[in-house]
């Protein structure tokens with residue numbers, strides 16, 4: 695999915711949160727967003743997904759303004775998968791139902807019945823088998839998500855985000871709290887599949903695995919390019935260098 699952000703300004707509770715943000719993302723591009731806490735990373739994702747409307751500027755996702763109408767927003771969101779730091783899986787239902795529910799907008803009446811009875815509608819069986827294998831979640835599919843470990847929940851959250859083959863994946867600190875091996879694995883899972891991927895992170899090892907890194911500071915873009923390592927840090931974090939990052 696192509697994304698154009700032109701001269702975006704966002705003010706929340708009378709405070710400027712994003713200022714003059716102009717960025718474009720190509721179809722299939724994979725980009726990490728770095729920056730100190732409060733820099734505006736999550737807000738940037740929320741602007742793209744149509745959850746925060748900028749006071750100034752233009753947002754175009756595949757040529758469509760997500761803020762133009764409810765219909766435009768609904769259509770775009772069907773092509774977008776999201777993974778958040780604290781997963782928002784629905785407690786009390788199984789991992790399988792959580793994954794299937796990501797495409798509930800496509801369900802027919804009999805699909806609702808089938809899922810409510812704990813079955814998998816026939817037309818989703820192959821895809822479910824595919825993501826189950828890819829994300830190694832076979833043993834947890836039938837379990838209510840509150841019984842899963844953090845790493846298992848993370849894998850289910852990624853499987854849910856990719857299940858409907860979204861063309862855009864937005865990952866908000868989706869690897870924080872995972873051990874390095876699991877974080878790398880979760881990132882591989884997100885990068886696999888060719889969707890445009892925009893991932894916020896505080897972890898430099900994660901950022902270094904992206905060909906393009908954008909850094910925000912106080913709501914403005916202060917870095918956009920290939921990340922080479924510690925030399926770029928001061929520009930991104932200023933005097934905060936090292937306080938929140940993993941060297």
Ligand SMILES: Nc1ncnc2c1ncn2[C@@H]1O[C@H](COP(=O)(O)OP(=O)(O)OP(=O)(O)O)[C@@H](O)[C@H]1O
Nearest residue numbers: 706707711729730731732733734735736737738894
């Ligand atoms: N709904 C809101 N109302 C008022 N202020 C908000 C709101 N959402 C975010 N902010 C403020 O906007 C600023 C940027 O927040 P944002 O969550 O985008 O930062 P971030 O870079 O993602 O931070 P972190 O790395 O800690 O998640 C912060 O100062 C935050 O307090």
